[in-house]
Amino acid sequence: MTSRISFSQYRLEAEIEKYRAECQWDKIPSMVEQLAAARFHDDDDYGTLLLAESLLEECLLENVSLLRCSTPLTDHSHPKLARAKAHLNNVLSRGRMEPKYFNEALVLMAKVHYAQGRYRDSQGMCARAGIDELMRDERPIYHLRLLAEAFVIKGLSLDHQAMSAASRVRLSERDEECLSCYLRGCDTALLYLQELDKTVMTPSTKTAKTSVSIPPLEMEPGYFLQAALQSAYLSLLHKGHLAQGTHQLRRVLRVVESRGSQNFRKAVARRLAEVLLSSVSEDGYWSPTAPPPPAWLNKEGTSQSKDMIYPSPRPPQRYCTDSSFCPQDVVEEAVLLLLITESMASADAVLSLAPEHKEARETSMSEASSIYDLLSIGMARRGQYAMLSECLERAMKFSFNEFHLWYQLGLSLMASGKGIAAVSVLKECAKMRPQDPTPSLLAAKICINQLHMLEEGEALAQSVVIMAEEAGESLPRAHLAVGLCCSLRASDASLKFERDEFNQRALQELQKAHALDPQDPQIALYLAMQLALVRQVSAAMEPLQMALALRSDELHSLHLLVLLLSAQKHEQHALDTVALALSQHPENFNLLFTKVKLEEVVCGTAVALQTCEDMLQMWQSRYDCTRSSEADDTSSIPPPEPGHLSRKPSGLHLTLPDFQETETGSQSAPSLAVSRLEAAMSEVSVLSSAHRQGPAYIWTTLERIWLQAGELFMAEGRLKEAQFCVQEAGTLFPSSHSVLLLRGRLAEQRGNLLEAKSLYDEAAAINPHGHHILLHLGKLLVRMGRVSLGEKVLRDAVQAQSTSHEAWSGLGEALESRGCNQAPDCFLTALELEASCPIRPFTIIPREL
Structure with a gap:
């Protein structure tokens, strides 16, 4: 009979320990009733201790927001806390507990004192508790939780105590003691979650026989457990120790994952990405598997990281880093962290729009928004707008009427060149915030600059014009957008009366924009240009001079000045002006083409041909016809979207032909002309084999150079050279x-x-x-x-x-x-x-x- 009672007691206590480990406080009172009914622990206060713990933990879970704000809890306002405190006082005053349970009561009383703002009393209770007793291997799992909480309560209590008259040495000692508590508390909390996960994954034999499947572990960590997990890296970062804080975040992420730590790991990954993007430069980056560089540690006043100074006696299990992928730079690590976090946040997002889920939905949306903001920063540094737009598209499933994410998606689509999709998204943004003119103006910009959807762009800009004064500073830009649409539609119009009507409307809109904002150089420029288009050349000079006064080095303003001077037949003055513009924009081919035309009129075709020769050499040095084939295969982030071609030499030599025969016959005999033509054709074959990699405008620029040279050769009557140039251009675009x-x-x-x-x-x-x-x-x-x-x-x-x-x-x-x-x-x-x-x-x- 005694054996049967002993076995029943063992089984009941094992079930209680399981509930305490899993923080299932609602089941503790029924367990206490079973203990009392079976007359177990009649000679001690074990049942009272359990009731006190369940009441205390329920009270703390209900008041997490107050604890985070360090607002003391009172007995009067929180009856559960008062009852738990009374139970613990009785247990500690009677002293009828075993040492291990007595230590548990001390830790629980430390929690009570901390919750009520008595930090010195809380520290004293932690000092009285036998922490070493709780660290024995044979102790139950919930002791690891109590130990982690004891460490963090001690550290937080020290942090909250005022030490106004303390010496600098004493303050430093206190900071070190706090940090050692935080580090040991973090490792112990992670070990607790791992051990708890093992008990759920490997149930007892009896449970395995009677259970078909294991329910997933769902545990809401309390305030002190969360604090134990986070306080170490938060304290380091708060003190400005970025290297050690980064190192601690990486250490936490290398811990073997448990189901109870997933939300915590998501927060840590996001925080690490934030620190990397905001505080670690490309040159100062170090590998995730390496300790912080000595230079960083010296700046923070130490010679080694804190986890080496305060090692944990029972560290959690960590992943092996051998043969594992390792990021190569700071942006790569941050983006990889954020992509992992984004997938977790997307999977955990609250999709229900029911009122009872409003708070959870707002919380998940806030987390997701912060992740996507960081992703935008990281991917923008690498120009990965297409990948960013794909990530943001996945967020649309839980972003109903969420302006910020829709707006980010629209901007990413715009930056990645997906104009039609960007316009659709920005129009939805305009519906969400009809009082905000920015989405409509951005959509109009895409319609004008990328899509040439002029009617759509004008309608979007008119929607901002209708806002009138409510549009604020955007109103002049809206009139500018309408004016540009009308001006471009005039250029596209096939009938004269339509062209005249659009030109008149464009001029009116641009004059309105200029009147609203006379200090905008772009508005002044396009007003001058519209006047020039309708051949009011003298009138165009006034707004152009205003634009140049506001921005004297603006490329298009200088170019328009050159064209206006040439329209007034001041070719020499125009040539001098284009030389000035080229001194500020030496590699602008559009200016160089204008220079060629002016030189043909002022200086003759020979000088103009020399400029064409220079343009060919500039094109070759700027856009070589081969791309770098050596890619960094160790990087997990795709290369940037195509931009300029690499400047790796390709062996291609671009030069203008010269088939003229001089009086001495030394320069260009017929055989030499044939050999040069053959060499030129071989160069053409090299060019065509390059498959014209890179943006199309690069190759259209080269085509225009050859055609311009061909026109000049034709003007001189050198038809062989002109034929050669035409062949070169035709090779590019037949x-x-x-x-x-x-x-x-x-x-x-x-x-x-x-x-x-x-x-x-x-x-x-x-x-x-x-x-x-x-x-x-x-x-x-x-x-x-x-x-x-x-x-x-x-x-x-x-x-x-x-x-x-x-x-x-x-x-x-x-x-x-x-x-x-x-x-x-x-x-x-x-x-x-x-x-x-x-x-x-x-x-x-x-x-x-």
Whole structure:
């Protein structure tokens, strides 16, 4: 009978220990009743101790927010705390407990004193408790929790005690003692979670026989257990010890994961990523498996990390780092941490919109937002906007009406070049916050700059204009956006009355924008440009001078000044200005093309050809035709999205041809010309084999250089050299309408009129609204005697570009050839337009928001 009672007592106590380990405090009172009914522990206060612990822990769980704010709990306001305190006082005063249970009562009383703000009494209880007794291997698992809590309560109590008159040495000693408590408390808490996980994963034989499956471990850690896990790294970071704080965070993450530590690990990973991104530079980074560098430790006043100074007698189990992947730089480690954390946060997100889940939903959303903000910072440093947008798209499932995440998604899509998706997302953002003009303006910017969806962009900008004063500083930008849309639509319009209407609207909107914000240099620039487009050249000078006064080095303002000077036929002044602009923007090809045109007029084609030669060499040095093939295979983050090509030498040599024969015949004999042409063709084959890697504008720039050189050679009558340049451009883009146009002009100059017409027809089929193509085709038809058809094509050219004096002049010649009395009017219009014609069209300056 005694044996049976002893076994029953053992089983009941084992079940109590299990509930205490798993913090199932609601089941303790029924266990105490069973103890009393079986008359176990009648000679001590074990049952009273259990009741006191359950009441205390329930009270602490209900008041975690007050504990975090260090707000003392009173007996009057918290009856559970008062009852637990009374039970513990009785237990400690009677002294009828075994030593291990007596130590437990002391730790629980330390919790009571700390919760009530009596930190010195709490420290005294921890000092009285036999901590070493709790650390024995044969002790139950819940002793590890009590031990971890005892360490952190002692450290927190020391931290809260005022020491105004203490010496610096005493303060340092107290800080060291606190930190040693925190470090040992953290390791003990992690060990407790690991041991607890083992008991759930490996149940007893009897449980295994009767249970079909093991329920997942669901334990809500109390305030002191959370503090034990976090206080070490928080204390180090708070004191400014970034290296040691980072090292502690990494140590925690290397601990073998348990199910009870998943939320904690998520918080630690996020905090480590935050510290890495905000405080660790690329040069100061050290490997996660290595200790902090001595230079960092010396700055923090120590020679080795604190975990080496205060080692734990029973450290938790850690993962082996042998043969494991290791990040190579600070951004890579931070992004990897955040991607892992993001997957956990996404999986744990609260999807329900029910009112009872509102608080949990707001908490999970706050955590997710902080993770995605850090991801945005880390991935932006590597230009990984496409990957960032994919991460944010996964967050949409739990981000209903969450403006911040939607806005981040829109920005990431915008940065990664996914314009249509970005506009859709930003329009949703505008619906969420109709009073905020920024999403609509950003969507309008994408429509103008990337998508050329001008009607959509104008509608979005008008939605901001309608806000009037509520739009604040965004109102001038909204008028600017509307003006740019109208200006671009005028350039696209095929009918003259539509073009005039859009130009008038654009001018009105830009004048409104300038009146609202006369200090905005971009608005002043585009107002001047719009005036220039409608050939009010003198009037355009005033707002342009204001734009240059506000930003004297702005590229487009300087370029527009050059074009306006050339339109006023001050070519030399324009050439001097373009030289000044190039001194500030030496590698801008658009300026260099303008310089070539001016040099052709002012200095002659030889000087212009030399500039083309320089442009070819600049292109080769800036955009080599091979990319670096050596990639860092050790990095887990993909390389940045394509930007400039690498400058690794490729062996390709770009130079203009020279097939001229001099009087001595030393430079270019026929055999030398043939050999140079063969060498050039071999270089072309090298170029074509490069598959034109990189952005398309790089190769269109090279094509334009070859075509510009070809035009100059044609102007000098050097048709062989011009043919070579056309072949080079055609190798890059065989179906380019610009290449076909120049090939047609070359054939026409050689007298091959039928071949020229065929090439012009091909170019017109590709670009039916290109006024240069229509101009040359129309003039050729007139020359071939097909005057009526030529007149029709020239009228199309005038319709496509009504400010082209060449088109009006060609139309006048066609009308004159058949005796039409409208020819003089066309010639007069051509003369008026030529008087204000710039060296290159004003539209070469981009109109972007």
